[in-house]
Amino acid sequence: MTIQFKKETFRDDFTFSNSPEAIRRFPFPFDKDQYMYAVNIEQHMPGPEKSPYEFPIDIDEHYVAEMEDRALVLKQDPLRCQSLPHMITAEWDLVELLMESMAKNYPEHFQLTRDGDRWHWVNQPLGIDQRFTFGDTATLPCPPMEYITRQCQGDFNLLDQRHDNLWMDAGIVTTQADWSLDFDIGMNFMEWHAPVPIAHDLGVFDRALKFLLNLQQGRPVRRLNWTMTINPRLDTSPENYHKWGIDRTTVTPENVGNKVHLRVELQALWRLPRSNAIVFSIRAYLIKMEELVTIPKWARRFHRVLRDLPPELADYKGLTRYRETTVDWLSKYDDGAPTSPGFFPD
Amino acid sequence: MPIKSRPIYPGLKLDQRARRHLVAAEGEGALAVLAIFEGKGDAAASATIVYTPGGSAGEDHAEKLADLKPDALHVMPSQETAIVRLNGLLGNAAMGTRLYAAGVEGFIGKVIASGLEHGVDHQSIYTEHCGSLARRVQCVHCKGMTENVTATPFTCSHCGLNLFVRDHYSRRLAAFQGVVVDCETPGELPEIEELYR
Numbered sequence: 044m045t046i047q048f049k050k051e052t053f054r055d056d057f058t059f060s061n062s063p064e065a066i067r068r069f070p071f072p073f074d075k076d077q078y079m080y081a082v083n084i085e086q087h088m089p090g091p092e093k094s095p096y097e098f099p100i101d102i103d104e105h106y107v108a109e110m111e112d113r114a115l116v117l118k119q120d121p122l123r124c125q126s127l128p129h130m131i132t133a134e135w136d137l138v139e140l141l142m143e144s145m146a147k148n149y150p151e152h153f154q155l156t157r158d159g160d161r162w163h164w165v166n167q168p169l170g171i172d173q174r175f176t177f178g179d180t181a182t183l184p185c186p187p188m189e190y191i192t193r194q195c196q197g198d199f200n201l202l203d204q205r206h207d208n209l210w211m212d213a214g215i216v217t218t219q220a221d222w223s224l225d226f227d228i229g230m231n232f233m234e235w236h237a238p239v240p241i242a243h244d245l246g247v248f249d250r251a252l253k254f255l256l257n258l259q260q261g262r263p264v265r266r267l268n269w270t271m272t273i274n275p276r277l278d279t280s281p282e283n284y285h286k287w288g289i290d291r292t293t294v295t296p297e298n299v300g301n302k303v304h305l306r307v308e309l310q311a312l313w314r315l316p317r318s319n320a321i322v323f324s325i326r327a328y329l330i331k332m333e334e335l336v337t338i339p340k341w342a343r344r345f346h347r348v349l350r351d352l353p354p355e356l357a358d359y360k361g362l363t364r365y366r367e368t369t370v371d372w373l374s375k376y377d378d379g380a381p382t383s384p385g386f387f388p389d
Numbered sequence: 390m391p392i393k394s395r396p397i398y399p400g401l402k403l404d405q406r407a408r409r410h411l412v413a414a415e416g417e418g419a420l421a422v423l424a425i426f427e428g429k430g431d432a433a434a435s436a437t438i439v440y441t442p443g444g445s446a447g448e449d450h451a452e453k454l455a456d457l458k459p460d461a462l463h464v465m466p467s468q469e470t471a472i473v474r475l476n477g478l479l480g481n482a483a484m485g486t487r488l489y490a491a492g493v494e495g496f497i498g499k500v501i502a503s504g505l506e507h508g509v510d511h512q513s514i515y516t517e518h519c520g521s522l523a524r525r526v527q528c529v530h531c532k533g534m535t536e537n538v539t540a541t542p543f544t545c546s547h548c549g550l551n552l553f554v555r556d557h558y559s560r561r562l563a564a565f566q567g568v569v570v571d572c573e574t575p576g577e578l579p580e581i582e583e584l585y586r
Contacts, residue, residue, distance in 0.1 A: 122532075206512075223529055229505075229561040230394060237394035238557045281529045281568055285550055288572035364573060 045151050048107040048168055054115070059275035059329065065104055066334050067388060070095045072267040072307050074386050076347040078356075080242045082250050087263035087311050091387075095309060098148040099263065100141060101326065102196065107168050109196050109218075109277065116217035116278050117193075122225040123280070124189050126201070126213035133201045133213065134188040135178055136315035137322055141191045166194050188213060197309075197326030200224075202232075204319060209255060211235055211323075218277040218327045220270045220306065221284065221361065240359050255312060258321060263313040270360045271369075272306045275329045294365035299372040300333030303365065305345065332372065338388045342376035349373065395558040396501070396511070398518040401425050401491055403432055408485035410436035412459075413475050413500045415468060415492025416443035417520040419450035422491055426457045433457040437478060440464050441471040443492070444520065472499050479507040491517040495525030495536060498563025511560060522585040526554055527564040534564060540583045542570045551578055554585075 051058045061069070090096025095103070116123055126134060142164055146155035156163040160177045171194065175182035183190045192199045192215040200214035208231040216224040227235040232252045242248060258264065272279055273290040294302055309326045336342035349362075350370045357363050383389055391397075403425045404410070410432060414422045419440060426433045436459040440451060451464045465471040479488075488509055490500035497518060501511050523537040533547025541554040545567060552567035559566070571578055 223566070225532070226527070226529060226557070226559050226562065226566055230559065234394035234558075234560075237392055238555060243393060281566075283530075285530050285569040285572045288569070289575070291573050 046102065046104055046106070046149075049104050051105070051108045053108070053112045053275055053277040057274045057276070059105070059108070061330055061334050062104060063337075064093075066330065066337060068094055068103075069330050069335075070267060070307050070309050070328055071338075071341050071386050071388075072269045073344050073348050074384065076344055076382060077351050078348045079353075080245060080247055082247055082254070082266075084251065084254060084264050084266045087265040087313075095326075095328070096265070098144065099311070099313075100144040100148070100195065100324075101309070102145065102149050102152070106196055110169060110194060112277050113193060113215075113217045116280075120280075120282060123217050123282075124192075124215040125224060125228050126186065126188055127229065130201050130203065130213040130318075130320065131180070131187075133203070133315055133318035133320035133322075134186060136318050136320065137199065137201065138177070138187045138191045140313060140315070140322060141195050145195065169194060189215060197324045200323040200325070201315075201318075202321040202323055204256065204321065207256060208232055209252065209321060212320075216280075216325075219280055219325070220272075220308070220327075221279055221281050223281045225282075238359075240355050241353075255321065258312060258314045260314040260316055263311055265309060265311040268308040268310060270306050270308075271362050272304045272329065273302055273365065275304055275331070277327060277329075291361065291364045294368050296368055296372060299365075299369055300336075301331055303332045303369050303372075304329045305332075305335060332369065336373070336376045339376070340382050340389050342373065343378070343380065344382050346370065346373035346377040392556045392558060395556075396497075396516070396560060398494075398497065398516040401489055401515050401517040403429060404487040404515065405432075407487035408435065409483065409487070410489065411475075411478055411482060411486050412436055412438045412489040412491075413471065413496075414438065414440045414454075414490075415471070415496035415520070416441075416445040417450075418491030418493075418496070418517065419445065419448075419454055421517040421519055422489070423450075423453055423457070426459075430458065433459050435460055437461045438463070439471050439474050439478070441466065441468055441496075443468065443496075468496050468499065471496075472503055475500065476503055476507075479503060479509070482507070487515065488513070489515045491519055493520045493523060494518055495523070495563060498525060498560070501560060502563045505561065524554060524585050525564045526552065526567040527559070527562050528552055528567045530569060534562075535567070538565075538567075539585045540581050541585075542578060542581060543567075553579070 095101040142155045145153040152167050154165040162177050164173045198216045202209040203212045214224045307328045311324045313322045401421045438459045463474050490497045497516050523539050526535050526538045528545040531548035535546040542551050550569045551571050553570040555566040557566045
């Protein structure tokens with residue numbers, strides 16, 4: 044299966060869009076007509092064919108364009124990629140995880156040949172052909188985590204485990220929903236989640252941490268998270284909020300369909316073999332309202348979820364300014380009919 | 390509600406088992422230091438104190454610290470110079486050294502950050518918050534630090550953006566996070582609140 048990679052942008056003229064196939068495989072995050080925080084962690088098992096869960100690492104039609112956007116972000120702000128010195132073993136673990144997974148599941152695009160420590164990596168969509176010595180940083184053009192994550196969709200964090208806690212000690216973060224790696228690096232699990240409302244009191248983070256401390260090698264887990272973004276902008280960082288925040292004031296009843304996007308994060312966690320660190324990947328998927336409503340079940344359900352969202356959650360997610368306009372627009376696609384259980388289209 | 394990423398400063402106490410006491414104090418933090426070493430001549434004799442008077446310059450705290458007869462007392466003209474001196478001392482510190490920090494939050498944060506750079510676990514540092522509640526804030530946009538922030542919103546002393554102070558604290562940076570407040574409502578600022586006097 045060869046993927047047709049699209050030429051598109053996530054800034055300036057915002058030419059991003061989803062093909063009908065990409066819409067159908069969108070990881071719609073609501074299995075009910077309302078939403079509240081939960082420890083919605085499940086095994087990261089292979090899912091239905093063509094779904095974003097089919098393989099551990101999902102590569103889709105936006106791959107090349109997303110990698111170009113990442114390169115632009117890093118050029119403007121090198122602090123988006125940082126790693127504390129003790130994380131170098133985990134960086135190599137990540138190289139292995141991503142190269143193995145990409146080469147195994149997308150062999151027509153990526154090839155990996157291993158001969159002991161001598162590895163040969165070919166990335167055809169990005170035109171890369173690299174021979175290197177696994178474990179020897181000097182044989183790559185940049186540090187290992189940066190090298191491989193410039194070639195893989197999604198943000199990646201490497202979490203060190205010590206003192207019964209997880210510490211965010213390395214990461215590459217260019218497509219984030221308003222959090223700063225530069226600020227959070229070195230924090231533990233409770234600390235980097237400090238600004239999230241409500242969930243602390245629900246005990247969500249205590250339970251999630253306990254669960255993750257026991258994460259086993261070869262048994263990755265995943266969860267979905269969501270927010271909304273105006274324009275298909277991947278780099279909604281706090282660093283650049285003074286530039287993109289104004290977009291939230293530009294939503295009108297006429298442009299909701301094209302401007303307002305549901306942004307879903309497929310978060311996955313793997314235990315790494317050499318370092319005992321954990322990979323925390325955050326892969327963002329965007330879908331415009333006019334694309335979303337082509338799936339009638341999703342149109343009805345998202346209208347209800349957004350309409351009934353608790354105000355503090357709407358505030359935290361930054362939706363307040365354009366929520367009502369969006370709910371009004373969506374209401375045209377909600378005839379009040381019951382929705383079927385589960386995430387998938389009918 | 391406490392800020393989950395903000396350290397807790399339980400107050401100074403003397404570590405009786407420490408072989409050396411490395412004490413960094415700012416302003417009114419001197420009083421906390423005096424309280425734990427008063428009448429403990431042996432402990433004081435194995436203490437190195439780095440003190441910067443800050444806003445307490447008019448008081449006689451430095452003299453009182455000298456009266457403890459510590460092994461060494463370094464009275465420094467600013468937080469920055471105190472941290473430079475502390476870094477020098479940490480570079481030569483031996484096993485069995487206990488690190489203490491007392492003063493305004495920004496100063497404690499810098500001491501903890503120095504400790505981290507020298508391999509001192511932040512949880513092992515004894516801390517006490519004294520004096521003003523002013524915050525040290527990093528602008529998330531230009532990354533510039535503004536010291537002694539007492540109100541939100543305030544103007545970044547580097548890039549000039551109007552920032553509100555998010556309840557999120559980085560130990561590594563020893564700072565709260567400042568985020569632009571009026572980019573969705575240009576020219577419309579929320580009322581300035583003096584929250585951190």
